[in-house]
Amino acid sequence: MSEIHGDREEREPCPPDKIIYDPQRGVRICLETGEVLEEQIIGDEAEWRAYTPEEKSRRARVGGPVSYAKPHMGIDVYIGTLREGSGRKIRGLSKRIEAIRVQRGFRMGRTLGSLEKNINQAIQLIDEIAAKLELPMAVKEEAAKLYREAAHRGLTRGRSIESMVAAVVYAACRSHQIPCTLDEISRLLKLREADAKREVARNYRLMVRDLDIRIPVIEPERFVYRIASALKLPDPVIVDAIKIVKESRRKGLTAGKDPSGLAAAAVYLASLKHGVRKTQKEVANVAGVTEVTVRNRYKEIAKALNINNV
């Protein structure tokens, strides 16, 4: 029997949404097997277009795609009731007065203008961040759309544009299963202080709640590739780490756990197995978690999967 057709399991084609693209290496990776699908597809498949140079330089300033950048598009001003807007009840007389004032402002069409200004500024910021992260156009659009919605619901009022932009970009990335952390996005937006980061996290949760959107957890496998390549680990380690993640999921170890920490532990374990040991600290650093989390995860996994030392 020919070896090419011999193995049924390996022949299972990778579903398109389980293939990621690494622009640095110009290579695609299957998240089911960890297999590297060499080159091909530099071309025009819609999914990868966003990564090509033309697309990046084509990031239009204000006035780009109809979908989000048109000044008066989609402005269905809707203030809702007074108690709405931030998810919290409006406490205190002064705040109530302000809310009424804003409502009046809308009627006069003045706040409308400033709201649009705010949105345009935010979209410009989103553009910058998206370019730095090399995000696909669809993600950028999603982020802009989210910001628009949030702004129209009054969620942006009293919060900095930067911290709200960080929140929507993070949300958009997660919606599209692009592995990223709140931390790195915050860092890109120069939100370095601890309380600034906490603010971003709060914004994110608030937005998810008030806009009533459901955002998936990013699959740990997607972090595996990211972490492993940041550490310059060879492909077989990635394949193994992905296997470890899948085994862990089967054993029910993954629910409610930080996918990044989980991936970090899998990479750490796989690196031990392949004798290309990285320290817990190194892995933790690129994963954006602490050594302790890596340690805890990997201990759990090793125990459940009966992985003895090295």
Place this chain on the structure above:
DNA sequence: AAGACGAAAGTGGTTGA
């Protein structure tokens, strides 16, 4: 000396009575 380990206490959020 550096890395790994585990305990203990703290943080910020969620859930459920």
Place this chain on the structure above:
DNA sequence: TCAACAACTTTCGTCTT
């Protein structure tokens, strides 16, 4: 609204390599 809870972090003393 409050208390219990889970996940993660910080810190630290102690082994191990």
